[in-house]
Amino acid sequence: MSVKSDKLEDQRSSGGASVAKKLVPYGGYYTNKVPGHDPELTGTGPGTPMGEFMRAFWHPVCMSIELTDTPRFLKILGEELVAFRDGSGRVGVLHAHCVHRGASLEYGAIMEHGIRCCYHGMVFDVDGACLHVPFPKGEEKEAQKYACSIRQGAYKAVERNGLVFAYMGPPEAEPPFPEWEGDFTVLPGDELVPYSNFQHCNWLQVQDNAADNYHPTALHAGKNVVNERYQGTTFDEVGAASMEVAPDMHFVPVQQGRSLACAGARRVDKDRLFVRVQHQVLPNLSLHAYTSEDGSKKKLFSRFHIIRWTVPVDDENSKMIGWRVMGPGIDTRGVGDKSLVGYESIDFLEGQVAMRRPERFGQYALEDLPPIPPDHREREHYKDAQYAPGDYEAIISQRPIAVHALEHPTRFDAGLFQFRKMLRDAVRGTNAAASARAFAEWFREQGGAPNSYCSGNVFEIAEGETVEEEVQRRRMVTRRIIDILNNGESMKGAERSTFVRNSFEELEQSMKR
Known part of the structure; x- marks a missing residue:
């Protein structure tokens, strides 16, 4: 037996899953044991740490x-x-x-x-x-x-x-019911349209996806659909190449660690920069800026497009349930379809949720659900999903409960890992401001209408002359945007909107000088 083989045998007998074993060619044997999931964050039944925390909201x-x-x-x-x-x-x-x-x-x-x-x-x-x-x-x-x-x-x-x-x-x-920004800042002529989509997996991996601002560059890019077999699935939903550009992300815990601002800068073209700020709020609320932005016109402090909660059903099932904001105020391109927003249906990512699969509820009436075959891979639309997978497939295929111990994160996964840490701090009591009691008191102090950091912005900021200058420019803009939103936290309503827009205008002008 060679020295190398001896070493591997020693590692196997000692039981450790070392880096050496994991990197062996054809070494699936050394990585075939699946550890348990992360019950501190994934378990939500009565008496569990996360379950008790969630019940406070x-x-x-x-x-x-x-x-x-x-x-x-x-x-x-x-x-x-x-x-x-x-x-x-x-x-x-x-x-x-x-x-x-x-x-x-x-x-x-x-x-x-x-x-x-x-x-x-x-x-x-x-x-x-x-x-x-x-x-x-x-x-x-x-x-x-x-x-x-x-x-x-x-x-x-x-x-x-x-x-x-x-x-x-x-x-x-009982805490106050949180009317974020007083009915979620819906502009005149716009409306909150409710929807609900069942997810066949643990709640946390669905919430992780909301904090993962990097996945659209691959998952929602039409160029990645096999042989252009879209099968009714909407890809390139932004209507421009900007969402296929890998974003330069900046993640900042805000509101005393009760929420996370996720600012992503994407270059639309050499003259315009698209910066989208998502807002993740403990424990399971996410607020999303306009998903169909093409970046063709200047836009400052555009507000909510999607408001959703990831609600645990049990530990292996969950719901995405919330509102899709419809109307000319937010949907400046007029691409939304209200008729597709509702129970087990959504318009902005057709095919990206379970609605593509009629055996998974689809658009059937509640009493007319067809039987579910024992193996989902034998279902009618399984091959369509393979040609053009979306969020639903990517999320549920991580196992019914994702195993965090098997993940190998990169820098662009920082947002979801930061949010997990914030959840842990809240559940463990290591961040007193994020405790259930402190949250309730904060809601009362905010008059039941706390501010959101969510915004979509198109700045007329030219591309840097060098790659290094462009990277520095993008990162400077995202940091200053979060700083401005932080500075506006003490303001409400029109006063805050005016302050933020004026400050964003000053930021744009400063980048032109």
């Missing part, structure tokens, strides 16, 4: 259109729930299993006030109170006594612009 749980004349079964944060709108118009979100004998309220009857269990007729109000117990006539006092002794698990719910939100934490610690 409001989350969208379904769309308003899902509340029909029958209860809607849901699974959120590992809990089985039913959502419904009673005859008086109130929305209830209750534990699915009746507190009496465990029958599911998904088969219950919606009443004028509350919901009636199908099994024995118990009626529960939206706050969980038992309104009626069907005891025999003459036993009304006993029935009332029994009704006062039980309570169905319930969560407070509110509706906003076609979405149903629930607070699933301790009722005594």
Whole structure:
């Protein structure tokens, strides 16, 4: 046996997965053991660190259109729930299993006030109170006594612009509902259009994708589609080459480590620089600037285009649920299609979510879902997805729960790793400002309407004469943009918008001198 072989045998017997083993040609044997996932961040059930942290926030749980004349079964944060709108118009979100004998309220009857269990007729109000117990006539006092002794698990719910939100934490610690920037700064003529897309994987890898501003250069580039087999999938969605340019990224924790500003500079052409600032907010909110920017015209401090939460269903499933901002104020190119935005449908990345696969919900009615074959690789649209994979395929194919220990990150992965660190700091209490209690207090201080760093900008800034000068120019611009947004944190509304736009104008002029 050679010295090299002896060394490898010693490494195998000692059990360590060394760099030497990993770099051996055809050395799959040395990397075939898959370690466990990262439960501190990926587990969200009751009693888990991340699950308890998430329960301190409001989350969208379904769309308003899902509340029909029958209860809607849901699974959120590992809990089985039913959502419904009673005859008086109130929305209830209750534990699915009746507190009496465990029958599911998904088969219950919606009443004028509350919901009636199908099994024995118990009626529960939206706050969980038992309104009626069907005891025999003459036993009304006993029935009332029994009704006062039980309570169905319930969560407070509110509706906003076609979405149903629930607070699933301790009722005594309920935070204000965060109306970011006062209804998300929708310009006159624009509107918040709700949507919901199921993701067949853990919540964190979906949220990671939102912080990964580098992947569009490959995943959303039409040039990478096999033999131009688009199969109805929208690539080059920006309408220009700018999104295929590798961005120069600058990641900055802001708002005392409660959120992350992700500024990416892309060169549109030799005269214009496109700088897009995404905003990631703990634990699972992301705010995105215009996705269809072609960079053809100057634009300063353009606001929200996508607002979304990544909501855990259980540890191996999640939802992307939020609003797509539609209208001429944000969609300056007029490429949005409102008719495609809704339940299991979205217009801006057709084919990039599960809607491409009708066996994965698609645009079927809730009651008409076709059977799911046992192997997803045998499904009707599997080959189409291979020709033109999108976010959905890239995200769910990381395994049902991505294994962080097997990752080998590069510099451009810095945003998602920074966000993971911020999550850990919040969960562990190593950043007191990001604790659930501090978050709630901050929301109150902000009047329930904190500022977002999200913005899309096209600057008339010429390309540097050398590569070195261009790199320096891009990085200087992204840093100064974040500085300006930081300086405007104490301002609100029109005052802040005017300050930021004027400061961006000064930045552009300074780069021309």
